[in-house]
Amino acid sequence: xxxxxxxxxxxxxxxxxxxxxxxxxxxxxxxxxxxxxxxxxxxxxxxxxxxxxxxxxxxxxxxxxxxxxxxxxxxxxxxxxxxxxxxxxxxxxxxxxxxxxxxxxxxxxxxxx
Amino acid sequence: xxxxxxxxxxxxxxxxxxxxxxxxxxxxxxxxxxxxxxxxxxxxxxxxxxxxxxxxxxxxxxxxxxxxxxxxxxxxxxxxxxxxxxxxxxxxxxxxxxxxxxxxxxxxxxx
Numbered sequence: 001x002x003x004x005x006x007x008x009x010x011x012x013x014x015x016x017x018x019x020x021x022x023x024x025x026x027x028x029x030x031x032x033x034x035x036x037x038x039x040x041x042x043x044x045x046x047x048x049x050x051x052x053x054x055x056x057x058x059x060x061x062x063x064x065x066x067x068x069x070x071x072x073x074x075x076x077x078x079x080x081x082x083x084x085x086x087x088x089x090x091x092x093x094x095x096x097x098x099x100x101x102x103x104x105x106x107x108x109x110x111x112x113x
Numbered sequence: 114x115x116x117x118x119x120x121x122x123x124x125x126x127x128x129x130x131x132x133x134x135x136x137x138x139x140x141x142x143x144x145x146x147x148x149x150x151x152x153x154x155x156x157x158x159x160x161x162x163x164x165x166x167x168x169x170x171x172x173x174x175x176x177x178x179x180x181x182x183x184x185x186x187x188x189x190x191x192x193x194x195x196x197x198x199x200x201x202x203x204x205x206x207x208x209x210x211x212x213x214x215x216x217x218x219x220x221x222x223x224x
Contacts, residue, residue: 042216043201043203043212044214045211045212045213048211055209056209056211091156093156095210098209098210099144099205099208100210101146102146102156102158104155104158105155106154
C-alpha cells in the first residue's frame with residue numbers, strides 16, 4: 001500500500017541551527033501538508049502546498065519556516081534558525097484531492113537543545 | 114469529549130465492548146474527520162463525514178454528526194485489543210484540508 005515516508009525519524013539540533021525535514025508523499029497525490037504536534041498538545045496545521053506554491057499557512061508558519069518541492073518526489077520543511085519551542089513531532093501528509101482523506105507519514109521528531 | 118480547550122479523555126474497556134467518544138467544535142464546517150494514532154506513530158484516517166451527512170459507517174466504526182449541536186461521536190463496536198490508540202477528531206471548515214484537531218481520546222482495550 002502506498003505510504004508517505006519521512007526522514008529523519010528523529011533529529012536533535014542546537015538552538016539556532018537550520019533543520020530540513022524531508023518527506024516523500026504518495027506518488028499520485030497533488031496536495032501536500034505539514035502539521036506538527038508538540039508533546040502533550042494538539043496536532044496543529046502549519047502549511048499546505050499545491051502546484052509548487054503555498055496554498056495556506058498558519059500563524060505558526062513564520063519567516064523561519066519554508067517549504068519546497070525540489071524535485072518530483074520530495075517535499076521538504078526547512079526551519080532556518082531553530083528555537084526551543086520548535087521541538088515537536090512534525091508530520092507530513094498528502095492527499096489526492098483538495099478535500100478528503102489525508103495520508104500522514106510516521107513523523108519526524110525534532111528536539112532542539 | 115474532545116473540544117478545543119478541554120483535556121483529553123481516557124477510556125478503558127474490555128475487549129468486545131463498544132467504545133464511544135465525542136467531539137465538539139465551535140465553527141461551521143465542510144466536513145469532520147476521525148483519525149487514530151498509535152503511540153509514537155503517525156495519524157491514520159478512519160472516516161470522513163460531510164456537513165450534510167448525519168451518520169456514516171465503515172466496518173466496525175459508526176460516526177454521527179449533529180451540526181446544530183456542533184458535535185460528533187465515534188462508536189467502535191466489538192472492540193479489540195488492537196483498537197488501543199488515541200482517537201482524534203479534526204474539522205475542516207473550508208473543504209481544503211486545513212484541519213483543526215481536537216486533543217484526542219485515549220482508548221485502552223483490555224484483552
